[in-house]
Amino acid sequence: MSFDAYRCPNGHITYPSHPLCPECGEKQTETVDLTEETATVITWTTSTATPPGVEAPNTIAVVEFDVEGETVRAIGQATTDEIEIGDEVRPVYADQLREPGAGIREPESQEWDGYRFEPVL
Numbered sequence: 001m002s003f004d005a006y007r008c009p010n011g012h013i014t015y016p017s018h019p020l021c022p023e024c025g026e027k028q029t030e031t032v033d034l035t036e037e038t039a040t041v042i043t044w045t046t047s048t049a050t051p052p053g054v055e056a057p058n059t060i061a062v063v064e065f066d067v068e069g070e071t072v073r074a075i076g077q078a079t080t081d082e083i084e085i086g087d088e089v090r091p092v093y094a095d096q097l098r099e100p101g102a103g104i105r106e107p108e109s110q111e112w113d114g115y116r117f118e119p120v121l
């Protein structure tokens with residue numbers, strides 16, 4: 001599994017993907033793997049009232065990657081609540097972001113793995 005952002009022919013990069021680039025309206029034709037990149041924490045919050053299957057407390061961070069001069073923002077779970085704005089983080093793979101048995105939808109109908117953000121020390 002890779003942690004892919006999407007790029008249009010004009011070089012704009014977004015995460016997650018959009019059918020058409022929000023900046024210029026072109027189709028996003030390329031993927032950019034962010035697994036080897038680091039990002040900066042823009043803001044974060046810890047939620048204690050989480051949806052079914054999500055461990056509480058759940059720390060969510062908005063992070064910003066700088067990929068070839070383009071700024072790419074992503075939101076996701078942090079591995080710890082010991083993060084601060086401005087921290088450098090990297091994506092780490094988690095095979096189970098949520099507990100499959102607790103969701104509203106059929107467990108088979110969606111993916112449970114993904115990436116969390118871990119501080120780079």
Ligand SMILES: [Zn+2]
Pocket residue numbers: 008009010011012021022023024025026
């Ligand atoms: Zn574009």
